[in-house]
């Protein structure tokens with residue numbers, strides 16, 4: 623893969639609003655069943671509500687098999703104040719992450735990497751369809767309302783996010799509903815694009 627192509631894609635992510643975007647080896651992405659299982663217990667409010675979340679999204683074992691077909695990936699993030707992550711503002715940032723992941727996967731496809739695919743933080747049901755009673759796709763009576771931008775959830779696939787941060791060189795703190803923004807003022811939301 624030409625170095626210029628890699629740089630163009632990471633540069634595009636920065637132009638779209640990423641705080642950082644880096645190429646990593648696809649095999650360095652650690653995927654563990656326990657992270658996908660955590661969507662069910664303790665149950666995430668989005669569990670089972672969209673095709674991009676467990677139990678509907680591909681299982682961690684399937685994602686590991688998919689990853690083995692790729693050499694390269696891009697990890698990117700947007701740094702976000704913790705207070706925003708703990709508010710409705712989180713949805714706006716997550717929406718941007720899904721849009722960026724979709725855009726760069728499409729650009730990679732257009733530039734000779736047809737198997738490229740994007741993944742993003744958060745559930746598309748909560749991000750794009752929070753005002754819909756149910757996901758049209760899961761209802762079986764409609765197509766996705768946001769087919770060009772909604773991406774599968776990174777954590778739902780079992781990606782070990784803290785390990786990913788180590789690989790990329792990002793400092794990451796665990797933020798929960800109990801976190802005091804005074805203690806941990808900044809967090810992040812992230813996306814992944816497999817390039818192939």
Ligand code: SF4
Nearest residue numbers: 746747751757766767
């Ligand atoms: S319609 Fe599309 S964006 Fe909305 S919840 Fe279903 S899969 Fe996600």
